[in-house]
Amino acid sequence: MKNSIDNIFKEAKNQNRPALISYTVCGDNNKENSLNILNSISENIDIAEWGIAHNCPTADGKEIQNSSYRALTNGIKLKNIFQMVKKYKKNKFSKPIILMGYYQMIFNYGEVKFIKKCKEVGVDGLIVVDLSYPDNKNFARLCKKNSICFVQLIAPTTSKQRMKEILKVSDSMVYMISMISTTGSALKVTTRKIMENYKIVKKISPYKNVVIGFGITEKTIGKLKSADGLVVGSAICKEITRSLNNRQNPVTNVSRLVKNLKKKTI
């Protein structure tokens, strides 16, 4: 498939740059705006992550919590998220889309039903924050069966042995958490240290696409650009918050931010 996650990484590599992956919460700050934001940044990103808002998130920092809160306050439901993915995918500039959320939302909907629905509307990948290895074996299998990329996570606390086990069963894309943190805090380790960890992962699995996330901003993105991919989430959510507080249009502001981020990766 031309627009598959794997091809996107190949293309970015050909252009000698990391894939840029955005994270926004679906429905932030409302349904219409969140789709407009995604459409407006699509020319500058390679993959879009869309967060499924949950009201008891145990691994999100303040910025993403605020985004989820806005989305929930404005009534976002899974049903809407699926409709919006479908709508987004009709846009000819659309990029692969990964839904990211907490297991409760999937569990409540029903695993099998959820994955079927994802496939039906065109979701390319899934990240489930609190469904880690080995508890995710069955879910990962279901994803594979339905050609959905199940993105495993690796953290700085993950032992080398565990890393090997995870990479062995992982799909082609792997998410490396940059530091011991919830999403969105300031980087508390050096970018050099992050790249050292990245190299360890790549050494074990040279052919997997390893993306780095957590704490990546306009300031730090340039120093990490040798990675296969970089995820920017909280910085975007923060920009939405800032725009709303200043009564500015979040769509144009986020679009500008993402353009700048892209520039710094080239």
Place this chain on the structure above:
Amino acid sequence: MKLKKGVNIIDQHDKFGFYCNGKFGGNFVAETARKPIEDLSKLFEKLRKSKKFLKKRDFYFKHYLGGETPFFKLNNLTKYLGGAQIWCKDVSAINGDAHKAYHATVNALICKESGKKFIAGDTGAGMFGKNLALAAKEMKLSAKIFMGTKDISRQAPNVKFMREAGAEVVPVDSGSKTLVDAVSECMRHYVSNCDTTHLAVGSAIGANIFLKICAWSTSQISRELKRQLIREFGEIPKLKLINVIGGGSSALGFWNEFIDYDKKHVELIGVEAKYAAPLATNAKVAILHGAAQYCLVDKEGQIAETHSLSAGLDYPGSSPLHGLLKDTKRARYTLASDKEALNAFKLVSKLENLRPSLEPAHAWSECIRIAPKLNKTDVIVVNNCGKGYKDKKIYIENIGYYPK
């Protein structure tokens, strides 16, 4: 599904930390917290087998927490209700004023053993927070206590204790501003600091290891009660053990030693708050704070808001272990309204020299409900698991007084 006899209920999980054929429990945590949790599990399994550690625990239980808590018959209440004999296991007499003292002390001891200098915990009613703050002070650890802003205001006396003991009280202003949000924030703090901080989850909830540590610690209550029953009756009489259920930590401690008994011999009765009663109302199973459990959720799967006058019970989830006890029909779960709990407090404090906090007042309410229907040979034991001082203001606001 059947409970295994002769195996502590906390150990009846599979290798993935699930109870009841995968229905309850598990380890639904972010990858970052996986390794620290695994390390903690290994440490705990080692410590619970270590004679030296058990000696230390017993030393602290005896000399720091004051030793065995009293067990006595409530003659006035028994006479007034005119049915079963009513006995009280007065856990609130412990230094620390609630069963959370056991759990907080053990967590501080484990933290010490792990070499970590920071300890973080959540609290609703403030009993766990207070005890964790005191234990941290005793063991020279730096404590952070996460508490909803609604609870900070309604349980102010305990907040004062925490601060005076030198703990940092972190106000949590998100969501319903109660225990559920405090636990979420505390878990987020752990995800960000798991290399330096020990997480002490305040109830028998959370990923597998946290509920195990909790129920293991509070089981001191039932060890004592068993001895005390034999001292009084020469045997284990036909019993009904009534306990309030919030997260479920006190009940698991109160029941632990009695789970293997036939339910006709020892009946286990859990009492939840009316609008926070996932077990009594047959709620759905949901994933909350790292584990699958009976939990109040809305149609979309979002965690529902709860309402209780009692901060310690104002929680949408329940312990996976209570899910197991419910599904195997070993325990029976019921509920009591704010008003019923307040009326129970009125009656118990009028007839007896007891001042239960709002949480055990729910258990007393069930005792008052069923005692008249039973015979003299039936023995009801209520776990009076918390002192009422912290709710003085709420009692005065609702019933007009707080007895001396």
